Amino acid sequence: MPVNYEELKKDRAQEWRDQLRKSKGAKERSNIDRVKMPENPPLKRNRNFFEVNKGLSEKQAILEASRCIDCPTPTCISGCPVNINIPGFIKYIEKGDFLKSAEVLKQTNALPAICGRVCPQETQCEIKCIYNKMKKPPVAIGHLERFASDSERNSGNISIPKTAKKNNIKVAVIGSGPSGLTMAGEMVKLGYDVTVFEALHEYGGVLVYGIPEFRLPKEIVRTEIGVLEKMGVDFRKNIIVGKTITIEELKVEGYKGFYVSSGAGLPKFMNIPGENLIGIYSSNEYLTRVNLMKAFKFPEYDTPIVRGKHVAVLGGGNTAMDSVRTAKRLGAERAMIIYRRSEKEMPARIEEAHHAKEEGIEFMTLTNPIEYFGDSEGWVKSMRVQKMKLGELDDSGRRRPVPIAGSEYDIDVDIVVVGIGTAPNPIIPQSIPELEVTRWGTVVVDENTMQSSIPEIFAGGDIVRGGATVILAMGDGKIAAEHMHEYLSGK
Amino acid sequence: MYKIIEKEILSEHVVKLVIEGQAIAKSRKAGQFVIVKISEKGERIPLTIADADTQSGTITLIIQKVGTTTHKMFNLKKGDSIMDLVGPLGKATKIEKVGTVIAAGGGVGIAPLYPIAKALKEAGNKLIVILAARSKDLIILEKEMSAFADEIMIMTDDGSYGQKGLITTGIENIIKREKVNEVVAIGPAIMMKFVALLTQKYKIPTIVSLNTIMVDGTGMCGACRISVGGKTKFVCVDGPEFDAHQVDFDEMLKRLNAYKKEEEISYSNYQKEIG
Numbered sequence: 001m002p003v004n005y006e007e008l009k010k011d012r013a014q015e016w017r018d019q020l021r022k023s024k025g026a027k028e029r030s031n032i033d034r035v036k037m038p039e040n041p042p043l044k045r046n047r048n049f050f051e052v053n054k055g056l057s058e059k060q061a062i063l064e065a066s067r068c069i070d071c072p073t074p075t076c077i078s079g080c081p082v083n084i085n086i087p088g089f090i091k092y093i094e095k096g097d098f099l100k101s102a103e104v105l106k107q108t109n110a111l112p113a114i115c116g117r118v119c120p121q122e123t124q125c126e127i128k129c130i131y132n133k134m135k136k137p138p139v140a141i142g143h144l145e146r147f148a149s150d151s152e153r154n155s156g157n158i159s160i161p162k163t164a165k166k167n168n169i170k171v172a173v174i175g176s177g178p179s180g181l182t183m184a185g186e187m188v189k190l191g192y193d194v195t196v197f198e199a200l201h202e203y204g205g206v207l208v209y210g211i212p213e214f215r216l217p218k219e220i221v222r223t224e225i226g227v228l229e230k231m232g233v234d235f236r237k238n239i240i241v242g243k244t245i246t247i248e249e250l251k252v253e254g255y256k257g258f259y260v261s262s263g264a265g266l267p268k269f270m271n272i273p274g275e276n277l278i279g280i281y282s283s284n285e286y287l288t289r290v291n292l293m294k295a296f297k298f299p300e301y302d303t304p305i306v307r308g309k310h311v312a313v314l315g316g317g318n319t320a321m322d323s324v325r326t327a328k329r330l331g332a333e334r335a336m337i338i339y340r341r342s343e344k345e346m347p348a349r350i351e352e353a354h355h356a357k358e359e360g361i362e363f364m365t366l367t368n369p370i371e372y373f374g375d376s377e378g379w380v381k382s383m384r385v386q387k388m389k390l391g392e393l394d395d396s397g398r399r400r401p402v403p404i405a406g407s408e409y410d411i412d413v414d415i416v417v418v419g420i421g422t423a424p425n426p427i428i429p430q431s432i433p434e435l436e437v438t439r440w441g442t443v444v445v446d447e448n449t450m451q452s453s454i455p456e457i458f459a460g461g462d463i464v465r466g467g468a469t470v471i472l473a474m475g476d477g478k479i480a481a482e483h484m485h486e487y488l489s490g491k
Numbered sequence: 492m493y494k495i496i497e498k499e500i501l502s503e504h505v506v507k508l509v510i511e512g513q514a515i516a517k518s519r520k521a522g523q524f525v526i527v528k529i530s531e532k533g534e535r536i537p538l539t540i541a542d543a544d545t546q547s548g549t550i551t552l553i554i555q556k557v558g559t560t561t562h563k564m565f566n567l568k569k570g571d572s573i574m575d576l577v578g579p580l581g582k583a584t585k586i587e588k589v590g591t592v593i594a595a596g597g598g599v600g601i602a603p604l605y606p607i608a609k610a611l612k613e614a615g616n617k618l619i620v621i622l623a624a625r626s627k628d629l630i631i632l633e634k635e636m637s638a639f640a641d642e643i644m645i646m647t648d649d650g651s652y653g654q655k656g657l658i659t660t661g662i663e664n665i666i667k668r669e670k671v672n673e674v675v676a677i678g679p680a681i682m683m684k685f686v687a688l689l690t691q692k693y694k695i696p697t698i699v700s701l702n703t704i705m706v707d708g709t710g711m712c713g714a715c716r717i718s719v720g721g722k723t724k725f726v727c728v729d730g731p732e733f734d735a736h737q738v739d740f741d742e743m744l745k746r747l748n749a750y751k752k753e754e755e756i757s758y759s760n761y762q763k764e765i766g
């Protein structure tokens with residue numbers, strides 16, 4: 001999305017901003033050290049599911065906010081997929097007006113408490129901060145975003161965004177992940193009659209079934225959904241569109257526009273011998289049991305999970321990191337990441353890999369599994385791996401891992417979690433044969449409008465991108481809302 | 492919340508619940524199932540849609556108590572509600588007119604067999620139903636199935652009702668007696684395994700409906716995976732019905748035991764709780 005620098009200039013020119021800016025020299029500001037997020041100690045937290053990052057204190061937040069020099073042309077904003085007015089919200093923190101700060105965040109981001117926690121800030125907004133040019137660590141935009149929205153939530157004064165007069169046009173959102181929630185919020189603001197359909201028994205998509213409690217407390221997701229409910233969004237769970245009810249039937253019920261945000265929930269396996277032994281989980285199953293079904297509280301909760309002593313997690317992304325840190329918390333003596341490239345190529349957030357290491361996770365890189373062996377009852381007991389080296393660049397621009405002949409060896413394991421990625425959820429595409437999809441199963445859309453090959457159907461998030469980030473999924477929801485509004489009001 | 496409109500105890504271990512579920516009642520087909528989660532802290536378990544009434548917007552579930560959740564369901568009362576209910580899941584049975592069909596149900600498999608047997612008869616097949624269980628009190632739906640079956644045969648392990656013996660004996664007797672075009676067998680994995688071995692010998696196409704462990708039921712987790720013809724399949728989306736002669740039953744039997752220890756803990760806690 002293009003940044004509206006005119007608007008930002010006006011905002012920046014306000015009297016109080018000007019005074020605040022002049023209250024400290026740029027030199028003085030840039031000499032302040034970047035704040036350190038208070039964390040629970042690694043060897044304690046790796047035994048529980050409490051949030052790792054404790055959040056900044058007011059004092060810390062105000063000091064960190066004063067590091068931002070309130071650039072006339074803030075480069076940071078271009079790194080944020082939803083173009084948050086970054087200096088705008090940060091300066092309210094410095095001023096001490098946290099509620100106002102949260103209000104600025106919410107102008108462009110419906111879920112700031114979530115993004116402040118899980119966005120890969122280091123590669124999005126923060127990497128574009130001017131401080132990098134000065135060879136200094138960037139302003140901690142993510143930590144401040146979290147601070148402002150947490151303050152608002154804790155104050156009990158959550159602002160409910162204003163909605164336009166109802167236009168009585170019904171719109172269906174399919175899937176309640178970050179993309180669907182954002183789209184629903186935007187449409188309800190415009191006056192539409194929005195219903196969100198969710199297949200599972202809780203709303204939030206990956207935010208509730210994938211990302212663990214110790215990174216994103218579920219309470220926060222629930223609060224955000226509460227805000228949308230207050231704005232008038234109708235939520236319906238336990239409904240699989242395409243199975244329980246079809247889009248055709250929804251049309252008969254009067255729905256005029258559809259937003260498909262059904263995510264990339266299909267697990268990938270490696271298809272190597274022994275993969276169906278017991279004790280081998282997909283990361284989706286492992287995390288769903290623990291997060292959504294609360295298996296870490298078994299037997300208080302009915303859903304069980306097998307707690308392993310030696311747990312190997314395959315993959316190098318956020319999913320793998322979340323799984324391995326979960327395994328450690330479930331009591332594993334040895335919890336290992338097994339990744340076929342080197343640490344440099346790992347797609348996981350740096351913060352997550354760093355936290356994992358602090359918690360005692362072993363990283364076995366340039367290593368690839370080729371076979372599993374089981375005992376007589378069918379439980380996995382060891383895995384054979386092969387050492388790899390990096391070769392030529394592949395399509396993704398990363399160096400391709402190639403096996404080293406004769407380097408095989410066996411590792412004892414009693415639980416394996418396959419976290420090598422997911423594929424698009426096929427239920428919707430299968431139920432609408434005319435919907436155009438790529439050969440990877442992602443829905444084809446016009447990138448500028450998120451409109452699919454069927455005019456009244458828009459799509460976004462992981463079902464279009466095949467696995468991306470929370471904030472990109474949200475960005476898609478905003479674009480789709482804008483253009484669905486154009487489409488529906490133009491008719 | 493989904494309200495229980497009717498409850499009927501079919502035997503000491505088996506209960507029939509008629510539950511509100513307008514949308515599911517309308518869209519379901521024979522062979523499909525639902526996932527239920529009865530309360531906040533409950534587990535998600537799969538149950539076949541035994542019947543549905545589009546008029547009243549209800550579905551019928553027939554549940555045999557084997558562990559914590561099924562036991563809790565057995566104890567629910569008319570007027571109580573189930574927290575979560577989602578479906579219909581899985582592929583519908585391919586119902587075709589093939590000639591003579593044996594529908595063989597063992598124990599808990601009798602419930603899921605019912606809607607399929609009914610549909611097979613409606614499609615114009617000659618339908619021979621065999622119901623088998625450990626003992627008399629586990630034989631259910633005999634009256635309901637007799638209403639449309641051309642022939643019905645009962646077998647019990649202990650001889651407390653019908654003929655004494657295993658279901659495979661009953662099936663083999665019929666195969667020897669007349670031409671059978673297809674067998675549909677639903678029951679414990681071990682029973683389905685031996686039926687598959689038997690019908691393979693006679694080269695009779697055989698369908699089984701698999702009851703693997705599930706979580707979401709929508710293809711998201713892979714808990715339900717099994718090998719069919721050497722390839723990994725997800726029972727919840729690729730099944731639940733498969734060609735019996737292609738299924739790796741030994742693998743499935745092992746996978747069903749994944750949570751034996753935890754199930755025992757959970758069940759004994761529940762026993763203590765209810766006294």
Ligand SMILES: Cc1cc2nc3c(=O)[nH]c(=O)nc-3n(C[C@H](O)[C@H](O)[C@H](O)COP(=O)(O)OP(=O)(O)OC[C@H]3O[C@@H](n4cnc5c(N)ncnc54)[C@H](O)[C@@H]3O)c2cc1C
Nearest residue numbers: 175177178179199205206241262263318461462468469470
């Ligand atoms: C373990 C894990 C950790 C991650 N960590 C991070 C992170 O730290 N930072 C980050 O930015 N990103 C992270 N990601 C990626 C991010 O979560 C996703 O990109 C994002 O959630 C995609 O949002 P979405 O709305 O497109 O889909 P999802 O969040 O997948 O939501 C889709 C929803 O649609 C529902 N649904 C599917 N089909 C139907 C249907 N037919 N009818 C009704 N409902 C349906 C699903 O049940 C689900 O609730 C992580 C992903 C995982 C799996």
Ligand SMILES: Cc1cc2nc3c(=O)[nH]c(=O)nc-3n(C[C@H](O)[C@H](O)[C@H](O)COP(=O)(O)OP(=O)(O)OC[C@H]3O[C@@H](n4cnc5c(N)ncnc54)[C@H](O)[C@@H]3O)c2cc1C
Nearest residue numbers: 536537538539554555558559560561702703704705747754
């Ligand atoms: C497609 C399908 C349809 C089914 N239809 C019926 C039906 O109509 N009536 C009926 O009584 N039963 C049916 N079942 C079996 C039923 O789901 C299990 O009996 C139930 O989950 C056991 O739960 P529990 O907590 O009572 O027992 P537990 O103590 O948890 O388990 C007892 C045994 O049931 C099996 N089991 C455990 N958890 C699951 C799970 N989540 N999913 C499947 N099996 C599990 C295991 O083999 C276990 O040893 C069906 C299963 C499937 C997959």
Ligand code: SF4
Nearest residue numbers: 080084115119124125
């Ligand atoms: S939403 Fe994400 S990318 Fe945008 S400013 Fe916040 S943390 Fe940075």
Ligand code: SF4
Nearest residue numbers: 068069071076129130
């Ligand atoms: S680039 Fe950095 S210093 Fe400049 S406005 Fe953005 S956050 Fe503040």
Ligand code: FES
Nearest residue numbers: 708710712713727
């Ligand atoms: S139950 Fe999860 S994939 Fe089948």
